[in-house]
Amino acid sequence: MNVIAQKPKTENIIIFTMDGMRWQEVFGGIDSVILNNPEYTHEKDDIKSFLWSDDITERRKKLFPFLWNTVAQKGQLYGNRAYGNYINVANPYAFSYPGYNEIFTGYPDTAVNSNDKIPNKNENVLEFINKQKAYKNKVAAFSTWDVSPYFLNKWRSGIYVNADKDSVSFDSNTSNLINDIQHLSMKPNGERLDIVTYIAAREYLKKTRPKVLYISFDETDEYAHQGKYNYYLGAAHAEDGMMSDIWNLVQSMPEYKNKTTLIVTCDHGRGDKIKSQWRDHGQKVEDAGGIWLAVVGPDTPPAGEMKSPGQLYQKQIAATVAALLGFEFKPAIPAGEKIQSILK
Ligand SMILES: [Zn+2]
Secondary structure: OOOOOOOOOOOEEEEEEEOOOOHHHHHHOOOHHHHOOOOOOOOHHHHHHHHOOOOHHHHHHHHOHHHHHHHHHHOEEEOOHHHOEEEEOOOOOOOHHHHHHHHHHOOOOOOOOOOOOOOOOOOOHHHHHHOOHHHOOOEEEEEOOOOHHHHOOHHHHOOEEEEOOOOOOOOHHHHHHHHHHHHHOOOOOOOOOHHHHHHHHHHHHHHHOOOEEEEEEOHHHHHHHOOOHHHHHHHHHHHHHHHHHHHHHHHOOOOOOOOEEEEEEOOOOOOOOOHHHHHOOOOOOOOOOEOOEEEEOOOOOOOEEOOOOEEEEHHHHHHHHHHHOOOOOOOOOOOOOOOHHHOO
């Protein structure tokens, strides 16, 4: 039989990463054990009145309204272990740079084993897409963490990367305002706020209409390490709102409407079995390799929460991103296969 692959409807992709965001809260909402520990949750009553429900499906919807109202209706969510649905990092490290390397290059690399500012030797899928004719100079990344330019190797890859202290310069009024907020705001984590990363990315999208846009958030990981559960939840909830905001925006723009796939994932998980380890991740934390993945777009069947047992890996995301645009991403080293259920 002569099978002619149907061309995907996706022409644009927006990728979000939430650094170290646990699958436990994505699928279960607030964890009551951590919530009720005063060491981790200050002003418990405030966060409870805002984000708590005794019902787990209501609870996760309160924390992540965009994921559970929009993506769950129109797209797919992978990683609920209650159904035996797994997605994990394939790298042995369960921390940031190895995770981002795996997401974007399509394979774990044991030579990528620190968060040091070393330009990544491996080609990434954004770089690969930027080499395709219709996508040249149409791929951009905005990041809170200042190591993103290194894992994406902006010097070689040729994609536009704007991170942490980088200012923006696309339109005098808007960019001056964004730059002022960036430079004058409090920086509780020593880097620009995720909202600044987001607004800079959103205005860049309006101004230059990239076809692939990557937005990299960091606050969830920072607040988790600090043991501030209310801030970790607040950051997660705010970032869900930013995803909703950009999804609504692109659905109002003819270049993007019904032609854009949105993907959300994380670089690593965190501990859970030993409850105090919710703050931590890495090789020594048993649960830290567990991640999650959410996808919504015109090529993805609206299966919602994936309830069939299975095992996917972070290394499969790169090939999936390429396949959604109709490309086959084949790095020199055998990479993860695309996730077939995300494509019609
Ligand atoms: Zn971390």
